[in-house]
Amino acid sequence: MTSTLTISHLTKRFGGVEALSDVSLSVEPGQRVALLGHNGAGKSTMMKIILGLIPFDGGAVTVCGATPGSAAARAQVAYLPENAAFHPALTGEEQIRHYLSLRGERPAQALDLLARVGLEGAATRRIGTYSKGMRQRVGLAQALIGKPRLLVLDEPTSGLDPVSRRDFYALLDDLAAGGTAILLSSHALTEVEARTDRILILSKGRLMAQGTLSDLRRAAALPVAISVAPASGQKAALAAALPMARANGDGRLHLDIAQGDKLAMLARITGLPQVADLEVIPPSLEDIYSHFSRRDGQ
Amino acid sequence: MNRILSTAGVEFRIALRNRWVAIAVALMVVFALVLAAAGAAPTGDIGADRLSVIVASLTSLAVYLVPLIALLMSFDAIAGEVERGTLPLLLTYPVSRAEILAGKLLAHLAILTLAVAAGYGAAALAAFWMDPASAAGLPALLRLVASSVLLGATFLGAGYGLSALARRPSGAAGLAVGLWLGAVVLYDLVLLALVVSDGGGALTTQALPVALLANPADAFRLFNLAAAQASAAAGGMGGAAAAIPLWQSALSVALWPVAALALAIAAFRKVSP
Numbered sequence: 001m002t003s004t005l006t007i008s009h010l011t012k013r014f015g016g017v018e019a020l021s022d023v024s025l026s027v028e029p030g031q032r033v034a035l036l037g038h039n040g041a042g043k044s045t046m047m048k049i050i051l052g053l054i055p056f057d058g059g060a061v062t063v064c065g066a067t068p069g070s071a072a073a074r075a076q077v078a079y080l081p082e083n084a085a086f087h088p089a090l091t092g093e094e095q096i097r098h099y100l101s102l103r104g105e106r107p108a109q110a111l112d113l114l115a116r117v118g119l120e121g122a123a124t125r126r127i128g129t130y131s132k133g134m135r136q137r138v139g140l141a142q143a144l145i146g147k148p149r150l151l152v153l154d155e156p157t158s159g160l161d162p163v164s165r166r167d168f169y170a171l172l173d174d175l176a177a178g179g180t181a182i183l184l185s186s187h188a189l190t191e192v193e194a195r196t197d198r199i200l201i202l203s204k205g206r207l208m209a210q211g212t213l214s215d216l217r218r219a220a221a222l223p224v225a226i227s228v229a230p231a232s233g234q235k236a237a238l239a240a241a242l243p244m245a246r247a248n249g250d251g252r253l254h255l256d257i258a259q260g261d262k263l264a265m266l267a268r269i270t271g272l273p274q275v276a277d278l279e280v281i282p283p284s285l286e287d288i289y290s291h292f293s294r295r296d297g298q
Numbered sequence: 299m300n301r302i303l304s305t306a307g308v309e310f311r312i313a314l315r316n317r318w319v320a321i322a323v324a325l326m327v328v329f330a331l332v333l334a335a336a337g338a339a340p341t342g343d344i345g346a347d348r349l350s351v352i353v354a355s356l357t358s359l360a361v362y363l364v365p366l367i368a369l370l371m372s373f374d375a376i377a378g379e380v381e382r383g384t385l386p387l388l389l390t391y392p393v394s395r396a397e398i399l400a401g402k403l404l405a406h407l408a409i410l411t412l413a414v415a416a417g418y419g420a421a422a423l424a425a426f427w428m429d430p431a432s433a434a435g436l437p438a439l440l441r442l443v444a445s446s447v448l449l450g451a452t453f454l455g456a457g458y459g460l461s462a463l464a465r466r467p468s469g470a471a472g473l474a475v476g477l478w479l480g481a482v483v484l485y486d487l488v489l490l491a492l493v494v495s496d497g498g499g500a501l502t503t504q505a506l507p508v509a510l511l512a513n514p515a516d517a518f519r520l521f522n523l524a525a526a527q528a529s530a531a532a533g534g535m536g537g538a539a540a541a542i543p544l545w546q547s548a549l550s551v552a553l554w555p556v557a558a559l560a561l562a563i564a565a566f567r568k569v570s571p
Contacts, residue, residue, distance in 0.1 A: 048386070048571075051386075051390045052390075053386055053389055053390065053570070053571050054570055054571075071392055074390060074391060074392040075392040077390065078390075079386075079387060079390040081383070081386055081387050083383065084387065085382050085383035085384050085387075086382075086384060087308075087312055087382065087384060089311070089312045089315040089316060090308065090311065090312065094308065094311065095308075097304075098304050098305070098307075098308045099391065101300055101301060101303075101304030102301050102304060102305075102391045102392065102393050103391065103392060104300065104301075104392075107304075139387075142387075
């Protein structure tokens with residue numbers, strides 16, 4: 001299987017600052033990949049390079065078997081910019097008709113596309129009167145034109161309400177099922193966890209981690225938190241039996257256990273007579289994300 | 299070609315909604331009619347028909363108005379896309395920068411042609427109403443329309459170039475005003491000062507024709523005055539127009555749009571979104 005997008009040892013400098021250093025990755029057809037990172041981590045820079053909007057300094061990038069920005073690549077790649085903007089004097093339908101013509105598609109599909117993103121009612125209104133979420137949907141509609149082989153989405157769900165987000169990811173699932181590779185950037189791991197096949201974490205221009213969520217969880221090896229509730233009147237006795245536990249104001253005892261010690265510790269706690277209940281709290285997605293995005297330079 | 303036409307259609311619609319079409323047409327019609335009315339006073343002994351006289355006045359008007367309208371329509375073309383944030387998305391489409399500019403040019407040129415035709419047409423109607431012999435001036439009028447469109451194309455191209463260089467609409471507007479003042483007003487003043495101080499020396503006979511041909515606005519004036527029978531009525535430049543062969547001014551009028559567009563495309567290619 002040939003990858004839709006291949007990046008190897010990509011380096012990009014702005015002045016003396018390395019915006020991307022030695023980034024390598026590939027995206028296969030039908031794969032949904034999330035690109036995570038703080039502001040300034042290099043997400044947008046990487047996307048602009050993939051789209052051929054800006055040049056790069058080192059490494060190699062292949063998009064659908066072609067050079068980024070070449071006519072062949074542009075014909076097969078669709079883009080949704082962060083804060084999609086359009087000319088305010090045009091209606092949604094006119095704007096989409098124009099984009100269809102630019103891609104060599106029939107302009108008559110415009111209403112159909114707008115209906116797919118729930119904008120059929122506003123098609124004849126000027127974009128200047130649209131809300132931010134509606135503009136974002138126009139952006140999404142134009143990205144759906146002509147079955148692209150690679151979809152590059154920069155913060156696609158910013159400005160969308162939760163219901164629209166769900167519809168949006170459902171659209172992506174359809175596209176991916178048809179073989180479109182999807183690369184989307186986001187700030188939040190919680191949002192993309194169930195909706196993407198693979199996660200890339202970018203920090204200060206370096207690719208810190210990549211893999212499925214469980215790969216990342218394993219690689220991070222963050223401690224598991226265990227919260228133990230003592231039986232009534234047994235708090236002091238339980239604290240004596242578990243000297244490494246911290247007592248919080250909630251009357252429970254808390255322990256942080258390395259992944260490998262988890263089962264042994266659980267067995268030990270459940271064997272204690274003073275225990276009324278216990279909860280195991282795996283590291284949160286945000287913890288895993290912070291772990292990878294902060295590791296650099298510490 | 300489809301991509302260029304679609305771009306042109308969108309740009310025309312935008313200009314229509316921003317009232318650029320109405321403004322350009324109204325401006326040309328009002329000024330042309332005013333000139334036609336004012337030109338009605340000195341008549342009879344020039345030995346030319348009314349329309350030829352009006353064409354001479356319209357030439358002087360077009361030299362100022364056509365570049366102004368062209369620059370007003372074009373200064374926002376690229377800087378506006380940069381400011382609105384619409385350029386990066388557009389550039390990811392399978393459309394070349396030259397095609398984008400060609401589409402914009404087509405739309406803006408159509409508007410300019412509309413304005414010029416409406417303005418000159420109104421003046422011509424007035425001329426026919428006053429003097430039935432005006433048919434003799436029709437070829438001059440057609441030449442004026444054609445050369446006005448070419449002059450417009452030159453300054454549209456220049457406006458796109460400045461728009462790409464400035465990358466911000468406010469900066470582009472400043473550059474456009476500067477270009478208009480420089481090319482249309484100051485250039486002639488400087489030449490005039492040189493000619494006066496030279497007193498008919500080598501500067502006037504050798505350098506002046508080249509300097510006039512090098513400026514698209516002056517070449518436009520020369521072309522129309524030399525071609526028309528009414529150069530005597532135009533005064534001022536009439537002498538210079540007679541000294542420079544028609545083919546030279548025609549060539550300058552025809553080549554400038556090509557050069558301006560080539561520069562605009564080169565400047566646009568340097569814009570990184």
